[in-house]
Amino acid sequence: MSDSVLIVGASMGGLRTAEALRRNGYEGRIDILGDEKHAPYNRPPLSKEVLAGSVSAEAVTFNHNLAESDTHFHLGTRAVRLDIENRTVHDQTDGEHAFSALVIATGLRPRQLNLPDIDAVGIHILRTLEDAMELRLELVPGAKVVIVGSGFIGCEVAATAKTLGCEVTVVTTDAHPMLRPLGMEMARELQKRHQAQGVQFITNTGVQDIETRDIGKGLAIANVILVSGQTIECDVLVQAIGSLPNTEWLSDSNINITDGVLTDGTMRAVTNEGEVLPNVFAVGDVARFPNPIFDDVARRVEHWNIPIETARRAGAVIAALLRSPVDLVEVVKQPFAPIPSFWSDQFDIKMLAFGNLGLADECRLIDGDIGGDCVWGYYRNDHMVGVCGIGMGAVVRSYRNHFTIA
Amino acid sequence: MKINVDMDKCQHYGQCVFEAPEIFTLNNDDKLEYLAEADEIQRAIVESARDVCPMQAIFILD
Numbered sequence: 001m002s003d004s005v006l007i008v009g010a011s012m013g014g015l016r017t018a019e020a021l022r023r024n025g026y027e028g029r030i031d032i033l034g035d036e037k038h039a040p041y042n043r044p045p046l047s048k049e050v051l052a053g054s055v056s057a058e059a060v061t062f063n064h065n066l067a068e069s070d071t072h073f074h075l076g077t078r079a080v081r082l083d084i085e086n087r088t089v090h091d092q093t094d095g096e097h098a099f100s101a102l103v104i105a106t107g108l109r110p111r112q113l114n115l116p117d118i119d120a121v122g123i124h125i126l127r128t129l130e131d132a133m134e135l136r137l138e139l140v141p142g143a144k145v146v147i148v149g150s151g152f153i154g155c156e157v158a159a160t161a162k163t164l165g166c167e168v169t170v171v172t173t174d175a176h177p178m179l180r181p182l183g184m185e186m187a188r189e190l191q192k193r194h195q196a197q198g199v200q201f202i203t204n205t206g207v208q209d210i211e212t213r214d215i216g217k218g219l220a221i222a223n224v225i226l227v228s229g230q231t232i233e234c235d236v237l238v239q240a241i242g243s244l245p246n247t248e249w250l251s252d253s254n255i256n257i258t259d260g261v262l263t264d265g266t267m268r269a270v271t272n273e274g275e276v277l278p279n280v281f282a283v284g285d286v287a288r289f290p291n292p293i294f295d296d297v298a299r300r301v302e303h304w305n306i307p308i309e310t311a312r313r314a315g316a317v318i319a320a321l322l323r324s325p326v327d328l329v330e331v332v333k334q335p336f337a338p339i340p341s342f343w344s345d346q347f348d349i350k351m352l353a354f355g356n357l358g359l360a361d362e363c364r365l366i367d368g369d370i371g372g373d374c375v376w377g378y379y380r381n382d383h384m385v386g387v388c389g390i391g392m393g394a395v396v397r398s399y400r401n402h403f404t405i406a
Numbered sequence: 407m408k409i410n411v412d413m414d415k416c417q418h419y420g421q422c423v424f425e426a427p428e429i430f431t432l433n434n435d436d437k438l439e440y441l442a443e444a445d446e447i448q449r450a451i452v453e454s455a456r457d458v459c460p461m462q463a464i465f466i467l468d
Contacts, residue, residue, distance in 0.1 A: 016457065023450070023453075045461075060462075062462065063462075304460055308457055343417075343419050343460060345417070350417075393420060393432070393436050397423075400424065
């Protein structure tokens with residue numbers, strides 16, 4: 001049988017893996033399964049430009065020229081089971097997809113509150129283009145918007161909704177927004193800036209329950225009841241309480257799927273017994289991989305540049321695997337040490353970061369002023385593990401070369 | 407190979423600068439500047455720069 005690479009997941013990680021395979025000289029067949037009906041598209045604008053209605057859905061679709069090669073997209077196709085022994089993936093219509101090498105790129109889905117009536121009108125999540133299109137119809141001036149969760153999505157939606165004229169309240173179990181990635185000092189500062197724009201925060205509490213009202217064609221959200229006892233009026237509830245890896249379809253594969261797919265530094269999947277599978281790979285948000293910049297602990301990294309970096313790595317390794325054992329040895333020898341990077345736009349706040357801020361035990365102001373543009377260094381045992389700035393992009397970028405293999 | 411950056415989309419994050427410093431730079435005001443024309447030999451790095459642009463604002467015209 002001639003070689004074929006099957007990529008499960010048609011978002012950025014899957015797309016970039018296919019491109020990396022071609023760039024590394026693989027000319028065989030590629031099949032890409034995607035459970036969404038859309039061709040691969042860029043997600044960051046969903047919480048900003050798409051939600052604000054300033055760009056169309058078409059504008060976020062990735063350009064690519066894979067159609068010129070033996071590449072086949074199967075959109076609206078959801079993988080339900082992996083059979084490693086027979087090298088096949090089964091989809092929801094009982095279709096079978098064979099592979100020489102498999103790439104798991106199934107990404108994440110939003111966590112949802114575990115409450116009755118959570119499908120009532122006015123209650124949203126934000127991951128897909130449809131999610132953004134549905135939510136934006138309800139972000140009208142004066143709408144009472146409650147956002148549960150204060151991570152990237154929560155804060156970006158808060159800023160977009162406020163800019164559109166909504167009344168915005170963020171409810172978070174943390175003391176400050178984006179506390180986990182940013183640390184106390186910067187998170188506090190971010191909260192101040194959101195509050196100055198009129199966003200309300202209710203911190204250190206979560207959602208206990210919701211109350212709905214009958215709008216004739218069904219139920220709609222009316223109130224949110226917090227653990228603290230407070231009741232807040234609500235027209236639109238956005239759940240932004242983190243994500244879960246899409247790994248259920250791998251549950252009987254014996255791959256280690258504790259918090260995503262465990263891989264080694266070549267993106268090859270690892271079994272529950274610690275055995276590295278030679279022809280099964282994972283990329284993107286779903287992959288949990290070690291990064292020698294920091295240590296040997298495997299972690300998932302939900303930053304936008306990681307699907308690109310892991311896809312490049314997997315593409316190079318798979319192309320070598322299918323070419324020759326000698327090439328594979330050479331490629332595998334190269335260390336894989338991608339520098340995580342994130343950026344976020346909220347009102348006029350422009351954040352840029354490199355490294356893994358969440359590992360830090362201490363953070364220090366290294367440039368600028370707390371109330372204005374500022375750059376913070378993040379340290380673990382006095383060793384810099386991250387840098388993040390509000391504004392001052394040139395300073396932030398100048399620290400990027402700190403994050404190399406020791 | 408011709409390069410075009412949609413400056414309405416560009417947010418000057420500078421991710422492209424790390425991929426292809428010969429083509430993309432940020433000036434003293436932290437604004438993106440770039441060469442509109444590159445050698446074929448630079449195609450791989452220009453494509454990498456295009457791929458890492460968070461705003462997908464970089465276009466390669468053959």
